[in-house]
Amino acid sequence: MKKVLATGNDAVLRAALDAGAGMFCGYPITPSTEILAGWAKAASKNKNLVFVQTEDEAAAGFGAIGGILAGKKAWVATAGMGNVIMQDPLSLAEAMRIPIVVYIAQRGGPSTGTVIFSQQEVVLTRHGGNGEGLRIVYSPGNIQELYDYVFKAFNIAWKYYFPVFILSDGYLGKTLSEVTYHQGKSMPPHPIMLNEHRLAAGQHLNLRNCYSLEEELGEVLKKQIADWEKMSEKVTEHEEFYVKDADLLIFAHGSVSQAAKAAIMEARAKGLKVGLFRPLTLSPFPIKESRKIVKNIKKILTIEASLGQFSDIVKSAIFGATGALYFEFFKPAEGITPEEILEKIEEYL
């Protein structure tokens, strides 16, 4: 255990190293570049660490998949347009059940937008490209959680063989604050191509992403979806904050959920009955838990830095479970401060 002062990007890098990551492929993009640069520096001092700077994000994703097939805990970090470009290899990772870890620092969009902050990559990161979006997405809210969930992502990926994403943002990556490094237990990697659990000796593993018959693919997907559902209950995480007697329940995720916490503390000091439901996994979403909690709530307020990408998930999760009034506060690609949230609480309560 060691408490240090670090930026979010420092904490992400440290978590990956502590989790035993052995390979990073990437193409620099703000606000995640320091991770690539930090890995390059670490790799220059430790020959067991592989670093490949690729020509673009698609190649980075494919390169990391190659590393995983050969037995490296490989990972990638990107943002914004890089997240878009990387979706082709990440769809392949889904198809082949490759335990890749992906760090996403959301920035403002569309297109180049800003290098600063947004929550506009929720749909893209949760669902990805073609396919069913069988991918775990964590949404940490502060630097400590960045460290904790990046570390955890490697264990979850190598346990369940689904791609794991840490959906962060530019604020989190660039903030300097305290963090405690408490390296836990990490699972050792193994070459996926020679996975003894799947194969008899001497057999070759033919990982496929291409099928001739629709029924063939249908069967594979059925099994993958069944695995996903079996896993979902075990990995779903959420946090409840002052919910017990709340009349107004806020739904928020990531760093915005932390701004909401600060606002709720101020509101509570004024006697306002407001609480927070905050999914830590955006995928799988804590559907059961959110439905249970909204039952006796009078008003719901969903807050996000995009135009309803997160709110749509909330609405679909709680559909039919509550008669509460539903409000939304959207600020696409802009930071949301505790002060603004407090104003909204006072407006709706």
Add this chain to the structure above:
Amino acid sequence: MTKPLKIVIAGEGGQGVQVIGKTLTVGAFIAGKHTTFIPNYGVEQRGGVSIAFVQISGGEIPFPKFAKADVLVVLCRRAVERTKTYIKPDTLYIYDREQISSRDVEDIECQKIGLDGQEYAKKYLISKVANVIYLSAIVASKKLYSIETVKKALMKEIGDKLLQDQKLHQLNFKAVDAGAKMIEVALKEAGEKVNV
């Protein structure tokens, strides 16, 4: 709940605004406080108004950004307009008198303190330590932590450079002392007692 003290520093790119922000945070960490620092790292970083957001608290700080500042430090004229949104009635507004005239800030309604940090640095030290004067002035204005801790934080941040250059080392430490003294005198003149 302990409310964090919220500080905004704004100036031209190159005035060392982000160094002030980061070193303030490092000092707070050394002093055992909770702290956050986030730069405004948009296009401004490449020639424009540069802004740093710092919070220091005895308790946890949930979120790094905020709408209103308790202390606002403005080091160039065009940052005056850019930072008006961070002012509330009880903001302590510190500005550099070489860059900004009292007329530039006449419509700002909160406690205003004009300091001669840049002029002093040019005359008695070297111009590039002006930001260290303001760093120390911020710390002393709200008694965030000791002046010794400011020096420790500086060593942590730019110690490699300072250890190679004794003269620069001395100039930086003199700037720390000067900044604390300057704000102490200015606040006293403004009728507020400070116990540094």
